[in-house]
Amino acid sequence: MSNSLHHRPTKRTGPRRRRRTVAFGVSVGVLAGLFGSAGPSMVFAAPGATSPAQAAPAISVGLHQGQAGPQVKALQEALLRSGVSLPGGADGVYGPGTKAAVASFQTARGLPATGEVDSATLAALSPAAAPAASAGAGDLALGAQSDAVKALQQALIASGVFLPGGADGVFGAATQTGVKHFQRWNGLEVTGIANAATMAKLGKVAAAPAVAAPAAAPAVAPNPSVGLKMGAQGTLVKSLQTALINSGISILGGADGSFGAATKAALTSYQSANGLTASGTVDDATAAKLALGAAAAPAAPAATGNPYVGLKAGAQGDVVKHLQRALIQTGLALRGGADGSFGAATQTVLTTFQKTNGTPQTGVVGEQDASILGLTTSGPTGPQGISSGSGFPVFGEHGDRVKAMQQSLLGTGISVPGGADGVFGASTAGAVMAFQRRESLPVTGKVDDQTAARLGQAAAPAPVPPSASGIALQAFPVQGQCWFGDTWQAPRGGGRLHQGLDVIAAQGKELYAVVDGKIGKQYIDSPGSLSGNGLRVTMPNGTYFTYLHLSAFAPGMELGVPVKAGQLIGYVGMTGNAAGPHLHFEVHPAAGGAVNPYPLVKAVDACSNTASRA
Numbered sequence: 001m002s003n004s005l006h007h008r009p010t011k012r013t014g015p016r017r018r019r020r021t022v023a024f025g026v027s028v029g030v031l032a033g034l035f036g037s038a039g040p041s042m043v044f045a046a047p048g049a050t051s052p053a054q055a056a057p058a059i060s061v062g063l064h065q066g067q068a069g070p071q072v073k074a075l076q077e078a079l080l081r082s083g084v085s086l087p088g089g090a091d092g093v094y095g096p097g098t099k100a101a102v103a104s105f106q107t108a109r110g111l112p113a114t115g116e117v118d119s120a121t122l123a124a125l126s127p128a129a130a131p132a133a134s135a136g137a138g139d140l141a142l143g144a145q146s147d148a149v150k151a152l153q154q155a156l157i158a159s160g161v162f163l164p165g166g167a168d169g170v171f172g173a174a175t176q177t178g179v180k181h182f183q184r185w186n187g188l189e190v191t192g193i194a195n196a197a198t199m200a201k202l203g204k205v206a207a208a209p210a211v212a213a214p215a216a217a218p219a220v221a222p223n224p225s226v227g228l229k230m231g232a233q234g235t236l237v238k239s240l241q242t243a244l245i246n247s248g249i250s251i252l253g254g255a256d257g258s259f260g261a262a263t264k265a266a267l268t269s270y271q272s273a274n275g276l277t278a279s280g281t282v283d284d285a286t287a288a289k290l291a292l293g294a295a296a297a298p299a300a301p302a303a304t305g306n307p308y309v310g311l312k313a314g315a316q317g318d319v320v321k322h323l324q325r326a327l328i329q330t331g332l333a334l335r336g337g338a339d340g341s342f343g344a345a346t347q348t349v350l351t352t353f354q355k356t357n358g359t360p361q362t363g364v365v366g367e368q369d370a371s372i373l374g375l376t377t378s379g380p381t382g383p384q385g386i387s388s389g390s391g392f393p394v395f396g397e398h399g400d401r402v403k404a405m406q407q408s409l410l411g412t413g414i415s416v417p418g419g420a421d422g423v424f425g426a427s428t429a430g431a432v433m434a435f436q437r438r439e440s441l442p443v444t445g446k447v448d449d450q451t452a453a454r455l456g457q458a459a460a461p462a463p464v465p466p467s468a469s470g471i472a473l474q475a476f477p478v479q480g481q482c483w484f485g486d487t488w489q490a491p492r493g494g495g496r497l498h499q500g501l502d503v504i505a506a507q508g509k510e511l512y513a514v515v516d517g518k519i520g521k522q523y524i525d526s527p528g529s530l531s532g533n534g535l536r537v538t539m540p541n542g543t544y545f546t547y548l549h550l551s552a553f554a555p556g557m558e559l560g561v562p563v564k565a566g567q568l569i570g571y572v573g574m575t576g577n578a579a580g581p582h583l584h585f586e587v588h589p590a591a592g593g594a595v596n597p598y599p600l601v602k603a604v605d606a607c608s609n610t611a612s613r614a
Helices: 015-025 028-035 070-081 096-108 119-129 147-158 173-185 196-201 235-246 261-273 284-289 318-329 344-357 367-373 400-411 426-438 449-455 598-602
Strands: 482-484 501-505 510-512 517-523 533-538 544-550 568-571 582-588
Touching (some): 070 096, 096 568, 147 173, 173 196, 261 284, 400 426, 426 449, 517 544, 533 568
Antiparallel strands (some): 501 582, 517 533, 544 582
16 A cells, blocks of 8 residues: 555554555555565465465455454455455555445446445455465466567457557566456456466467367357446447437446446346346346347458458558558547557557447448548548538537537437537547438538538637636645656657646545536546546536546545545546556646646645645
């Protein structure tokens, strides 16, 4: 646990305080993971050793914030094994971070998010109460260095996991985090160890030879929706989410095709309300109740002489470089730029392009994608397709004309996830496409003249550049120690510029509201997410402050909840596309574009204050 993560009563002295400062702030959870279980006296057991003294104590119903001891530590270890992020690790103290982690666990399993251990929570935790996994023969784990590690990293990257150092053959903390993300997204035990099950899921273990079976009568094709669970992606997930929404169940983030914690909670709620097994996984009964049919598999791409069609993760060379340049020319930011290597970043940007242009979101270049991007058999000619009409909002824009367009969409009965928030992002582009599809217009996700006319939208001037005039922070956003510099407009991969401020701090440090306002939006970490967990603190005049890459939210932090300046709202983390623990902080005056937050943050600099200010 990082120093000063939570307030501790001054009467707690002796070994507990020494344990908080061991190894220059390295968390006890990390040390315990490296050397075995640690008791209060800091005596580390040899890996794999067992004794009566090390047996995990039973977790009791009624554990709550303010308690401490072995039962709390056992609870924390069970939460970590279930895949829930826990600021400070398993330190045996039930502080705000543990309460938030319990609430997150409860939400993901459709339980009341009280942050306290009730009987239902204990029952849900019991499968996770097995001893922590250790690396077996042939497994890859923290500290390994080899070509096998490099192959593992390449497979992780190809699957959509972001590794800051790339495939360098060294199994460090970033690779361990990447393995945990992959395991969590694919319903595997979250250990951070690349074991046989993980490698098999990654496609690194060859399938056993098929055994010939006697000919049988043709069977009815199984419903591909059955078995959908946390970590799944694609059109089947989107169909599930749409069916849940149509049944009256709300899903944070809408029908985005990504089966995350919000979708699991919604599915569990639906199952409970309809007398089904509340597993959070689609079974036969749930599929039948929701009328989820056997969707046709995507047709294989037709034979084509276009070298760009069919490009996917793992491809290399000039054709990939041309694809990347064409994507960048559309205004999308590509980490690493046009380097000729089709990795996870290129796949994510291509999928975003497909979503905003109404083409199948496969992460593989289709004929329609190549045509819109101007990638032909004769080489790249530049992005083509339908452009936004003059005087109408464009993707990435903030402001009143975006809000007016969103209100028009809502008025026609089209759902806009997040509501009329004045931000033209992927959700709004999806709503535009839904409207265009319903009105038999070209499905582009762009507001052209024809779409604007059908929506009743008149042309309006582009928003004026935002100004920070009149904005002042009432509190510093991060608990110290921390560090930040003026990185506004600093170059980033793909030709983009930094739109915020990065405050570097240890994992689990507290985050505070900088003004009085309310939670105007929440971001939930999911496969391919750039923002990870995050939220906005929004003022009555529309000005909002964005916090990204959180490890966890503070208890009670939900959409619409009022907050006061200095109030605890979350914890520093590295979820989403983050190379290390930090807060990405943005300032958007009057719901418009971002402005440089550095002068505002510097005016209230409290990076040297290590005390909890919650």
